[in-house]
Amino acid sequence: FKTRRNTLAAAVALAAVALSAALPAQAADIKPRLIRFGYGLAENSNQGRAVKVFADEVAKLSGGKMKVRAIGGAALGPDTQMQQALIGGAQEMMVGSTATLVGIAKEMALWDTPFLVNNVREADALLDGPVGDKVRGKLTDKGLVGLVYWENGFRNLTNSKHAVNKLEDLDGIKLRVMQNNVFLDSFKQLGANAVPLPYSELFSALETKAVDGQENPYNTILSAKFYEVQKYLTVTNHVYSPWIVTVSKKFWDGLSKDEQAVLQQAAVKSRDFERKDTREEAAKALAELKAKGMAVNELSPAETARMRDKLTRVNAGVATQVGMDLWTETQGQLAKLRGG
């Protein structure tokens, strides 16, 4: 019942936003604005395509007054550097992994919980519902405004050494992980030699064999051309990764209500586009990766169960990190989603 009320409140809030932005752009309180929007992946990726949709929508809703300059390929630096630029007000917007935000808002670690959700229906419900709103809201005090979550996707394992059919095959594999304690702990638990590295250094680290492997959704393995430097792909789906679109709070606070509404509405539009686009691409990506020469294997249910088992300690650590209240609420939401 409570959930339904929250959903209704969110729908009303969203409708209010839509109304004010439905004013003709000329009549609305909108000034010329330049928004530098940074992201880490290539222009030709699901991330790059969705940033473009966002930029076009902002231009449309603001009658061309608000301009989004999209800057991809980590040209403005890795996620953590852009986050600091947003907090300081030197950059207006970015999209990046929630995982790289744990140093700023510890509750973001919730999304790093291995095997937290089973499918995208659960992911969307959790991210767009009260739990996702709460976690997103933790950024505000830290100088960031989180607008929407996009899908990065279910992560899968690649490496250049050998096929990973069982847990023991991870022994001695030097595996790049995101700069995030939950990922580091998870892969240490699983026996890999886990090394945190920013995404912007990943391709060259794989190419020079500074690391043997990495884990990312199919989309990224494809768009970043990891198949050129990684032979083996193991379908593990070990965690669902969101991206989050954030705005500098310093910049945000200087915007009029109408300007904020433009960004909010465009963000929702970009989210809906991004999830659809990402899912369509992911559905075809595995076949493409095979065609590019990758050797693909699925982890057996028995090995997946062993993996989950090894990671229960990590889950307990996440619960402590994000706080028991949030953890319990999350589990309650998931139980409800699975029951109905």
Ligand code: TF8
């Ligand atoms: C990773 C993430 C990346 C994101 C991106 C650069 O492996 O999956 O997709 O950080 O925004 O680092």
